[in-house]
Amino acid sequence: ALTAAPWFASLLMPDILAPALVLALFLLGFGGDRLGRAELWVLGLVAALAIAAHLSHLPIAAALLLPVALLRRRWRAVLRCAAPLLAAVLLLLATNWAVHGRLALSPYGAVFALARLVADGPAARTIAARCPEAGWHLCRWAGRLPADSDQFLWQDDGPVWAPRLDGATPGGPISLAPEAAVILRETLAREPLAVLRAAVANTLRQLGMVRVGDTLGPENLQASVARQLALGFPAAEQRRFERSLQAQGKLPEAAAPLLWPHCAVLLLGALAALQAGVDAARARDARRLGLLLCVLVGLGANAAATGALSRPHDRYQARIAWLLPLAGLLAWRCGVPVTAVRDEAIGDPLR
Known part of the structure; x- marks a missing residue:
């Protein structure tokens, strides 16, 4: 294969659901008039499950509403894309209430955001300035x-998993989450510009990290894996499992001959997408332009959701690049003459 897609399709993680989400919402937003009711329901279910599978997919789904609203200008198209997002939010709230007793999208998501801001510096400075008086x-x-x-x-033996001195609660993200939320709020109030600069820098760095390694x-x-087995x-x-190439540390070397085309294909794909976007804009072809914009918005939202809120890793962007x-x-294959796309015109009220 010439891209990273097969590697993520076989990875026991929800990573492959990020690109599936982008494609599903594109079809819901721009292909609804060509799909049957059953197909729309299946796409909605796929999108909802993909969003709920990983918290980074929530901002991706929210961002994808923008190109649909911008190009389609039809409330039904936007609602078809918003419905899976709402369903996923309700599902996450319900499961976290049932399992953790907290009505939250993530009962300990603040810990992961705090880890990022500690590494970037602002939260570490907040802790240094407020301790030991804060008693954290x-x-x-x-x-x-x-x-x-x-x-x-x-x-x-680090900050998250070390036993608490008061012995009241065990170590781990759940016990640290309330304190992490307080530190996050204080950090955002103390250094909003520093937090923003770090988020932008991490997002830009994440955009360029696309290797499978x-x-x-x-x-x-x-x-x-070994523990669950x-x-x-x-x-x-x-x-x-123990005899597998990955467990023995031999998979990177075995995979190397298959990975070298990836960056070249991504570069050629970017050039093809740029040309296809120009052609689609000139032809006022909303569907082709919508596909390209959905992918670009998805790439940017993915980089922000993972790089800025977690940590830049090649895996995070390679999964969707x-x-x-x-x-x-x-978009190139589906190009048609201008005279044949009048009914595809951007914002056409009849569509």
């Missing part, structure tokens, strides 16, 4: 907080 659990790490957000989140190594497999799978399955050459190819 994180005051124990004032002046020596990890500069890496992954270390902040996952080190066994950081999904291929054995890092963290023992604490995730030991809990509920036969010993033979565990042995097969392959939509760019796909959109360029589809």
